[in-house]
Amino acid sequence: MNFRLYRDLLAIVPVRRVLLVGMLARFPHAAAGVLLTLHVVLTLDKGYAAAGAVAAVVTIGIAVGAPWRGRRVDNVGLRKALIPSVISEAVIWSVAPHVSYEWLLVLALIGGLFTLPVFSVVRQSLGVLAAGEKRRTAFTLDSIATEIVFMGGPAVGAVLATSISTVVGLTLVGISTAAAGVFLMWFNPPTRSAADGAVPPHDVEAATAAVVTAAPAHLREPAAELTQAAGAAADAADPANSGGLLRRAAAGFSWMTVSVAVVFVVAAGAGLLLASTDVGIVALVESSGDPGKLGIVFAVWCAASLVGGLLYGAMTRRISPMLLLLAMAVLTLPMSFATDTLSLALLSIPGGLLCAPVLSAASERVADLVTEERRGEAMGWYGSALTTGTAIGAPLAGAAIDTIGPWSGFAFAGAAAAMMALLTLGTRAMVIRRRIRV
Template sequence: MNFAGYRALLRIAPVRRLLLIAMVARIPHAAAGVLLTLHVVETLHMSYAAAGGVAAAITVGMAVGAPWRGRQVDIRGLRRALVPSVIAEVAVWSTAPFLNYELLLVAAVVGGLFAVPIFSVVRQSLGVMVPQHQRRTAYALDSMGAEITFMVGPAAGVMLATTTHTVVGLVIIGVSSALAGLLLMLANPPTRTGQKGACLEPAATGVDIAVDAPTALIAGDASRPVTGQPRTRFRRFWGAARGNLSWVNLAVLAVLGASLGAGLVLSGTDVGMVAVLRHNGQVGELGIVFFFWCGASLLGGLIYGSLRRSINPLWLLGAMALLTIPMGFATDAWTLGLLSILPGLLCAPVLTSSAEHIADLVEERRRGEAMGWYGSSMTIGSALGAPFAGVMIDAVGPWSGFVVIGALAGILAAAGLIAQGARRGRRGVSADGGNARPGALDRGEPAKAQIDELVDEPDAV
């Protein structure tokens, strides 16, 4: 372990500032999930399944919007790409609390579509602000900051719901999210090599130095399109229509599967925690549970970021999924908090490992879009986890929510590992010691290692 890496990164003022902004900007999003659940159940007097439906609606909107928002950051630059999000956060969440359930679902989709992409932007920026060998530590720091916000956010959401009203709380969430977007625009962290504040070390740019010249960005101009093709109206909306998913391969899909499973577990656990505490009349003690859960994740991220080797995110996901199931045995806030420690230890490592692998697998000129898809896979998992847990809670009881999301994520992790093993068995280890295949750069693949080995041999990069 090498804890000195944290000290070295925190000495860099722009990195330190970005991590602090990210931590503060995530608080409204962390509070929104619990607040929306309480709004549907307490204010609209509907079921947990209905609350899961709203959570699914907002995350589906985020799943569709995240790649598009990431693509816009790649093409137009950060500030221009965030303007629609800042406007939409205020407009949507100032009106959504006054709507009936059906219209609330529509508003949730729109709100998710234009949500400020805090997660993907911060990870993309860190990918160019620090050298490649420090990415794991930087992503771990960001994950730990996220866990701190998830200690504060849900408790803040409960406080808003119990001391004022869920309607007032949701309006405050919208205004706060817009202010977070403005703060990120003001900081304007680099998202491209060559921008002010980006790391000058070649390793931080991966294969981008050697990509096909006609498709590369003009040096120092992050707002130029990533292809030289004429821009149609569709391309103005999305970017370059051709070859948008050329960076997708089995290794990337495996990482996206891990992030999907992580979203499944995290959102399902959120709903399950609220259900258990509400069943026992202890909703006001949710902060205790999140203290244990997020505190354990904070510790897990600290340890993982100091490791000298990466761990396959699918292994981490499988362990977290299995350890989530025993949370169903909880009888009160304290036992729920204690049972959340073991799965919590793996939360930040799963997210850190997945982000690290995505950054290594995808060239810089596609990284904003890739991080968007990474965020989308996580939100798709969240969209599935919340309603699955909600249906089981309504039909069987609060304990069953943990069982179903743990089992589903465990199956997903096992399927990914089996697929990786089968592919290795068919193709075997390359005879050239892991050097790049001829033509790898033309396909946008990393030049330092074979794409098929990166997930299972992360230190090849």
């Protein structure tokens, strides 16, 4: 391990600024989840199921909008791409607290679609500003910063909701996020290298050629084969018309290889594991009759992730995100044996140590596999995969808890994530064997 990597990286002023802006921009949304739940339950006098529906709608909006927002950054630049998000964040979350539940669902969906793409922008910029071992450390620092934000954000949201009002809290979320977006536009962190030789986005075929040529050797053939196959199929169907459309569609996803898809599955597995564990912690602590100690378990879990991230970021060798996810899934299973708050907090440490490393390794892999011309869109899809896993994991774990008991949430989380990790390992092994035969 080389902890000097942190010092060297933080000595780069743009890197420090990107990490700081990322923390500031994420903090309002870290508080928004608790505020939305308490607004539906307390202010609108609905149940937790209704609150969960609002959270699900926001999640769907984010999952659908993230790739589109990332592609806008690739095509028109950061400043122009962020304008719709800045406006919508300020308007929607200032109006949402004053409408009925039905309209809140609509606004939540729109708000999710236009959410400020902090995750993809920060990771895309760090991928440009740092390379090699520094890139791993940069992504780890961002994961650690995120852990710190989510240790404090929900607590601030709860204080605002109970001490002042959820209306004021949600309005502050919108204004604060919009302000962070304006600051991000002013700072304008790089999303491409200064000499990347990017091809104008309107020239689709030329852009495709540039992406394939610039890609690493092991990615060129799959990308070229995908484009050629799509073109041939299009010409056979209708050379005069549909061929060009299909070629453009293939060109737009020339960066999507089997290796990239595997990383997205890992991201979905990580999201499922984290969300399911989250629900399991809440259920087990509440069933113990002492919900006031819930914050202790989350603090220990997040602190373990922070420590694991620091250690991983100082490592001088790469570890596969698939192996990290598998290890995290297996280490989450013992949480099923917890009997009280203390034992649950202690059993959360092993799995928690791998939270930040899994996300950092997956982000690093995407940055390595996808060229800068399409990295914003790729990071958007990566965020969507993570969000999709979260949206799937929470309700399924909840169903298992309602049917069997609190302990089953951890069993479901570990087993499902382990299966996804094994699936990706098997897929990668098949691809490697196929390449060797060819």
